[in-house]
Amino acid sequence: xxxxxxxxxxxxxxxxxxxxxxxxxxxxxxxxxxxxxxxxxxxxxxxxxxxxxxxxxxxxxxxxxxxxxxxxxxxxxxxxxxxxxxxxxxxxxxxxxxxxxxxxxxxxxxxxxxxxxxxxxxxxxxxxxxxxxxxxxxxxxxxxxxxxxxxxxxxxxxxxxxxxxxxxxxxxxxxxxxxxxxxxxxxxxxxxxxxxxxxxxxxxxxxxxxxxxxxxxx
Amino acid sequence: xxxxxxxxxxxxxxxxxxxxxxxxxxxxxxxxxxxxxxxxxxxxxxxxxxxxxxxxxxxxxxxxxxxxxxxxxxxxxxxxxxxxxxxxxxxxxxxxxxxxxxxxxxxxxxxxxxxxxxxxxxxxxxxxxxxxxxxxxxxxxxxxxxxxxxxxxxxxxxxxxxxxxxxxxxxxxxxxxxxxxxxxxxxxxxxxxxxxxxxxxxxxxxxxxxxxxxxxxxxxxxxxxxxxxxxxxxxxxxxxxxxxxxxxxxxxxxxxxxxxxxxxxxxxxxxxxxxxxxxxxxxxxxxxxxxxxxxxxxxxxxxxxxxxxxxxxxxxxxxxxxxxxxxxxxxxxxxxxxxxxxxxxxxxxxxxxxxxxxxxxxxxxxxxxxxxxxxxxxxxxxxxxxxxxxxxxxxxxxxxxxxxxxxxxxxxxxxxxxxxxxxxxxxxxxxxxxxxxxxxxxxxxxxxxxxxxxxxxxxxxxxxxxxxxxxxxxxxxxxxxxxxxxxxxxxxxxxxxxxxxxxxxxxxxxxxxxxxxxxxxxxxxxxxxxxxxxxxxxxxxxxxxxxxxxxxxxxxxxxxxxxxxxxxxxxxxxxxxxxxxxxxxxxxxxxxxxxxxxxxxxxxxxxxxxxxxxxxxxxxxxxxxxxxxxxxxxxxxxxxxxxxxxxxxxxxxxxxxxxxxxxxxxxxxxxxxxxxxxxxxxxxxxxxxxxxxxxxxxxxxxxxxxxxxxxxxxxxxxxxxxxxxxxxxxxxxxxxxxxxxxxxxxxxx
Numbered sequence: 003x004x005x006x007x008x009x010x011x012x013x014x015x016x017x018x019x020x021x022x023x024x025x026x027x028x029x030x031x032x033x034x035x036x037x038x039x040x041x042x043x044x045x046x047x048x049x050x051x052x053x054x055x056x057x058x059x060x061x062x063x064x065x066x067x068x069x070x071x072x073x074x075x076x077x078x079x080x081x082x083x084x085x086x087x088x089x090x091x092x093x094x095x096x097x098x099x100x101x102x103x104x105x106x107x108x109x110x111x112x113x114x115x116x117x118x119x120x121x122x123x124x125x126x127x128x129x130x131x132x133x134x135x136x137x138x139x140x141x142x143x144x145x146x147x148x149x150x151x152x153x154x155x156x157x158x159x160x161x162x163x164x165x166x167x168x169x170x171x172x173x174x175x176x177x178x179x180x181x182x183x184x185x186x187x188x189x190x191x192x193x194x195x196x197x198x199x200x201x202x203x204x205x206x207x208x209x210x211x212x213x214x215x216x217x218x219x220x
Numbered sequence: 221x222x223x224x225x226x227x228x229x230x231x232x233x234x235x236x237x238x239x240x241x242x243x244x245x246x247x248x249x250x251x252x253x254x255x256x257x258x259x260x261x262x263x264x265x266x267x268x269x270x271x272x273x274x275x276x277x278x279x280x281x282x283x284x285x286x287x288x289x290x291x292x293x294x295x296x297x298x299x300x301x302x303x304x305x306x307x308x309x310x311x312x313x314x315x316x317x318x319x320x321x322x323x324x325x326x327x328x329x330x331x332x333x334x335x336x337x338x339x340x341x342x343x344x345x346x347x348x349x350x351x352x353x354x355x356x357x358x359x360x361x362x363x364x365x366x367x368x369x370x371x372x373x374x375x376x377x378x379x380x381x382x383x384x385x386x387x388x389x390x391x392x393x394x395x396x397x398x399x400x401x402x403x404x405x406x407x408x409x410x411x412x413x414x415x416x417x418x419x420x421x422x423x424x425x426x427x428x429x430x431x432x433x434x435x436x437x438x439x440x441x442x443x444x445x446x447x448x449x450x451x452x453x454x455x456x457x458x459x460x461x462x463x464x465x466x467x468x469x470x471x472x473x474x475x476x477x478x479x480x481x482x483x484x485x486x487x488x489x490x491x492x493x494x495x496x497x498x499x500x501x502x503x504x505x506x507x508x509x510x511x512x513x514x515x516x517x518x519x520x521x522x523x524x525x526x527x528x529x530x531x532x533x534x535x536x537x538x539x540x541x542x543x544x545x546x547x548x549x550x551x552x553x554x555x556x557x558x559x560x561x562x563x564x565x566x567x568x569x570x571x572x573x574x575x576x577x578x579x580x581x582x583x584x585x586x587x588x589x590x591x592x593x594x595x596x597x598x599x600x601x602x603x604x605x606x607x608x609x610x611x612x613x614x615x616x617x618x619x620x621x622x623x624x625x626x627x628x629x630x631x632x633x634x635x636x637x638x639x640x641x642x643x644x645x646x647x648x649x650x651x652x653x654x655x656x657x658x659x660x661x662x663x664x665x666x667x668x669x670x671x672x673x674x675x676x677x678x679x680x681x682x683x684x685x686x687x688x689x690x691x692x693x694x695x696x697x698x699x700x701x702x703x704x705x706x707x708x709x710x711x712x713x714x715x716x717x718x719x720x721x722x723x724x725x726x727x728x729x730x731x732x733x734x735x736x737x738x739x740x741x742x743x744x745x746x747x748x749x750x751x752x753x754x755x756x757x758x759x760x761x762x763x764x765x766x767x768x769x770x771x772x773x774x775x776x777x778x779x780x781x782x783x784x785x786x787x788x789x790x791x792x793x794x795x796x797x798x799x800x801x802x803x804x805x806x807x808x809x810x811x812x813x814x815x816x817x818x819x820x821x822x823x824x825x826x827x828x829x830x831x832x833x834x835x836x837x838x839x840x841x842x843x844x845x846x847x848x849x850x851x852x853x854x855x856x857x858x859x860x861x862x863x864x865x866x867x868x869x870x871x872x873x874x875x876x877x878x879x880x881x882x883x884x885x886x887x888x889x890x891x892x893x894x895x896x897x898x899x900x901x902x903x904x905x906x907x908x909x910x911x912x913x914x915x916x917x918x919x920x921x922x923x924x925x926x927x928x929x930x931x932x933x934x935x936x937x938x939x940x941x942x943x944x945x946x947x948x949x950x951x952x953x954x955x956x957x958x959x960x961x962x963x964x965x966x967x968x969x
Contacts, residue, residue: 018594033589035575036597036618061618064594092586 026102040086134190228258232265232290254342310341314854329862343824351754353743354790358450369397371473371711374726380432403505412583447791448706449740468737476637476712531633545636642672645680762807769799774908796906797874835889846894852944860948861955873909887967
């Protein structure tokens with residue numbers, strides 16, 4: 003039984019309750035009054051457009067449309083500009099809920115495969131937690147050899163690399179690019195501490211329970 | 221009233237009048253043409269010295285009639301206050317010098333204007349008598365409150381606290397109305413988070429303990445006769461006997477009924493007991509007494525409940541109520557909380573199109589969301605039984621899902637308020653000929669509404685209705701005031717409202733009722749001409765019994781006596797003069813306002829001959845909006861034509877067409893009528909006055925044709941008090957139009 007099936011069985015189609023308990027800031031979803039200011043304020047909601055703007059996502063959660071919400075690409079489109087949070091008359095932390103939903107769908111393993119934001123987030127995160135610092139050379143090289151769907155494509159990577167050759171040489175000359183970073187690169191000092199911190203964070207996340215009535219703090 | 225009349229005219233030279241006008245010439249006009257016995261001028265008439273001069277003349281010279289040529293009649297009313305004397309004011313300041321340019325060229329026409337106003341003022345005061353007050357008064361100070369709900373009880377308690385005895389009539393066997401049937405009510409105090417006790421037991425106890433309040437239960441009004449200050453009301457009591465009470469004024473707080481949910485079969489009402497209206501849910505909640513609410517069909521604990529908002533309301537099809545009752549959203553929020561407070565795991569869904577939560581309802585709404593009530597924006601199509609449950613089928617308006625569905629154990633319909641306003645007296649004459657008419661008319665069984673007040677008025681047994689059956693005159697300008705003086709409505713019978721608003725309403729209506737009975741006692745008008753001592757009198761020997769006055773009176777003040785002559789009930793009168801305007805034989809008049817007082821002013825104006833190129837335009841301006849607008853235009857020094865002569869009238873409804881024909885016959889080149897907006901969105905202070913006036917004036921066209929005059933010579937204009945900046949231009953445009961048309965051929969006849 004997958005994580006997704008387990009959760010679905012646990013909440014018996016009471017998706018709002020599931021969101022409240024499992025999604026970061028999910029307890030705020032019930033407070034939405036459907037004014038639509040978030041959707042109207044979203045700078046990414048025009049090009050290329052979300053399948054479901056935040057207002058609609060909240061309504062879908064209340065209507066119990068679990069699969070549609072969690073498999074949606076919509077919340078992956080959020081760029082964290084915080085316009086919606088600033089403008090929400092109910093002070094709902096919409097940006098955080100969008101990321102919370104995306105993260106929850108990812109945890110359940112049903113987030114859309116090959117979604118570029120998700121692919122990049124994964125790449126970035128794995129790169130970052132490895133040494134506690136983002137290795138820019140590895141991060142960008144990781145992107146060179148992937149296509150838009152996130153699949154490995156060596157040929158295209160080499161081609162792109164050759165195109166960018168002069169830029170790379172310029173960076174080298176200006177000492178903004180160190181090719182030796184490919185061999186591990188420089189790290190944070192307390193490697194063990196970072197590992198412990200991340201472990202603790204995962205532990206906390208898995209214990210996540212809803213904050214009771216946090217919407218009350220208005 | 222003094223037997224011998226002595227007329228005095230006073231010309232003020234203050235406020236620049238002396239500088240702009242030739243005061244000596246004005247004095248001569250008053251003496252020679254106005255035929256005033258005493259004429260004086262003063263540098264500053266409204267100061268203590270000037271007023272003392274007038275008072276001295278009254279005392280030593282025996283002056284009875286005073287004409288003051290100074291500022292507008294709306295200014296300096298405290299200084300020029302001579303209660304036992306007839307008073308006319310010639311408006312030389314706002315009416316002449318402030319609206320004319322201060323130039324040498326304009327001096328001649330400005331002086332002509334001022335002289336005409338002096339002539340008009342003198343003519344008016346000579347046609348006046350001193351208003352003596354209505355002698356047909358009653359001094360009863362008891363308030364009748366009809367309806368024993370929170371509105372009625374509040375009215376009774378407030379009146380009692382103010383020192384007025386109260387008779388409270390309630391048709392059921394208990395006080396409290398709908399409110400007493402509630403499990404809890406919407407909170408009215410901070411923090412607006414949970415339903416609270418309705419507090420009716422306490423209020424009922426207060427009413428019952430009040431020695432000033434006499435309560436009739438199981439009682440109806442059998443007959444209401446009389447007028448403010450002297451109503452005689454028969455109360456039919458439970459035992460079948462009639463109790464008669466003397467009453468000063470009436471507050472009608474007859475409340476509302478819920479819209480009949482039986483008219484909504486699509487929502488399953490009547491088909492299954494598990495579909496209830498909001499009152500039905502209150503009963504279930506009272507039965508549960510704080511425990512889990514059980515559904516009526518099988519007594520199962522309700523685990524899921526759906527609230528259908530706007531059931532039979534805001535209906536565009538015309539089948540149901542077209543309006544929003546404004547209370548049901550808060551009530552549904554409250555009722556959803558009944559479930560959530562007893563058991564948070566109950567699913568409570570409110571399906572709404574627009575959630576309208578007046579007052580502090582927004583906090584209450586938020587609190588319901590915090591408690592986990594689900595709010596879904598949608599329009600419910602049907603409620604159908606599905607297995608042991610109900611399926612609510614709706615169009616989800618956010619997701620645009622036309623086939624959205626919710627399963628629920630219980631469905632509550634928010635059906636809204638229908639006023640208990642008794643008989644619609646305006647609809648009655650339309651119905652009757654249809655019934656008695658053709659032989660084809662099939663006998664129809666129709667439940668007739670029961671009259672609430674059973675007034676003996678000629679115009680019908682109840683107060684007239686405004687929109688959608690609510691009894692009111694105007695939601696904004698004069699709430700509580702019905703079109704029956706001394707009878708005030710409060711609470712949901714006036715407009716849809718909740719208990720908090722209704723209680724506020726009750727205090728307002730009570731104060732108006734007290735104002736009415738106090739004024740009635742003194743023989744004065746209550747409102748809007750508050751304190752007016754004049755009242756209409758009729759010269760019966762001239763009356764042709766045409767009934768126009770009795771039909772047209774917007775306030776039901778005029779009955780017919782046994783001989784079918786009009787019978788004036790002065791205390792019911794608002795002094796608008798609509799009867800006077802309606803009377804074709806001109807036998808109705810007020811002491812200080814009559815066909816003569818205005819007619820004499822019209823005739824007093826000096827009409828220059830055809831070749832002078834000086835047209836004369838008569839403006840009959842409503843004193844409520846148009847005349848103040850003209851005054852304000854003058855205060856802003858907005859200039860207008862020197863050819864107009866303005867006569868204030870109490871209402872466009874009081875304009876008798878004889879004035880217009882007389883004016884045109886007398887050589888005026890045009891007549892402008894300025895009255896308030898009439899019709900659906902009326903602004904007339906006498907509700908129907910301007911409408912009736914306009915209807916009458918629409919017939920003037922024939923007269924003009926008969927006189928061979930252009931129809932444009934009479935110009936009807938809607939004027940609001942805010943038109944002060946546009947009004948001068950309109951006057952000037954009209955004056956230019958008249959000049960272009962050419963002067964009237966009737967001059968000099």
